[in-house]
Amino acid sequence: xxxxxxxxxxxxxxxxxxxxxxxxxxxxxxxxxxxxxxxxxxxxxxxxxxxxxxxxxxxxxxxxxxxxxxxxxxxxxxxxxxxxxxxxxxxxxxxxxxxxxxxxxxxxxxxxxxxxxxxxxxxxxxxxxxxxxxxxxxxxxxxxxxxxxxxxxx
Amino acid sequence: xxxxxxxxxxxxxxxxxxxxxxxxxxxxxxxxxxxxxxxxxxxxxxxxxxxxxxxxxxxxxxxxxxxxxxxxxxxxxxxxxxxxxxxxxxxxxxxxxxxxxxxxxxxxxxxxxxxxxxxxxxxxxxxxxxxxxxxx
Numbered sequence: 001x002x003x004x005x006x007x008x009x010x011x012x013x014x015x016x017x018x019x020x021x022x023x024x025x026x027x028x029x030x031x032x033x034x035x036x037x038x039x040x041x042x043x044x045x046x047x048x049x050x051x052x053x054x055x056x057x058x059x060x061x062x063x064x065x066x067x068x069x070x071x072x073x074x075x076x077x078x079x080x081x082x083x084x085x086x087x088x089x090x091x092x093x094x095x096x097x098x099x100x101x102x103x104x105x106x107x108x109x110x111x112x113x114x115x116x117x118x119x120x121x122x123x124x125x126x127x128x129x130x131x132x133x134x135x136x137x138x139x140x141x142x143x144x145x146x147x148x149x150x151x152x153x154x
Numbered sequence: 155x156x157x158x159x160x161x162x163x164x165x166x167x168x169x170x171x172x173x174x175x176x177x178x179x180x181x182x183x184x185x186x187x188x189x190x191x192x193x194x195x196x197x198x199x200x201x202x203x204x205x206x207x208x209x210x211x212x213x214x215x216x217x218x219x220x221x222x223x224x225x226x227x228x229x230x231x232x233x234x235x236x237x238x239x240x241x242x243x244x245x246x247x248x249x250x251x252x253x254x255x256x257x258x259x260x261x262x263x264x265x266x267x268x269x270x271x272x273x274x275x276x277x278x279x280x281x282x283x284x285x286x287x288x289x290x
Contacts, residue, residue, distance in 0.1 A: 131267070
């Protein structure tokens with residue numbers, strides 16, 4: 001009886017001596033992950049471009065870093081509560097004699113759709129591209145705005 | 155000429171760096187993605203630095219070390235609250251050591267749509283001279 005109980009203890013289970021180590025390793029991974037990304041736990045969508053979405057009382061603001069792309073090269077459309085952005089980043093090739101030391105910048109097409117928490121007024125959406133940062137201002141639809149409720153004193 | 159356009163761009167998080175000198179202003183520091191190529195006359199550097207204004211960009215060439223550093227102001231207004239956040243903003247910093255001698259007077263820098271283009275003209279190499287040895 002006693003032996004059977006003891007066998008359930010970690011370290012005494014000789015059937016799988018590495019199971020305990022494996023569990024520890026997983027916990028260490030989780031801990032490391034929490035330490036490095038804990039504060040900025042970003043919902044990494046994995047779709048270019050990466051976006052930051054903020055809101056205030058009246059608007060949603062969608063921002064994306066798109067260096068080297070002009071506003072008129074972007075295709076932005078809004079329907080109800082979703083915003084789609086697509087375009088292409090072009091990098092002009094240099095003359096053939098150029099020898100490269102580094103080539104880290106990438107060219108290519110992109111297309112992304114993002115859902116906003118509420119409906120927006122599609123008529124009044126404005127977009128601007130300044131210093132390679134795209135900002136789209138989307139006014140919230142009337143129904144989505146917070147209402148101040150006044151309490152009548154009786 | 156435009157590069158092949160078939161491939162789709164991949165989302166990438168910006169590379170965070172620790173600068174050699176300690177920062178006086180708190181905040182994150184990123185390493186900008188660059189292209190560097192050279193021809194017989196110039197070394198050209200292209201760097202993606204979205205959010206940097208021309209007046210906030212410093213380019214420093216001392217000895218043979220080129221330092222790029224760009225401050226970025228937070229783009230959010232004071233009343234804005236995060237809905238979600240996928241990328242972070244902060245300053246850019248990167249250093250390069252150049253093997254060629256650069257003509258400091260003719261350096262050209264242009265910042266357009268968040269991309270810096272830096273043209274570093276090479277100093278013309280001293281022409282080979284023939285040295286005649288006099289016999290006495």
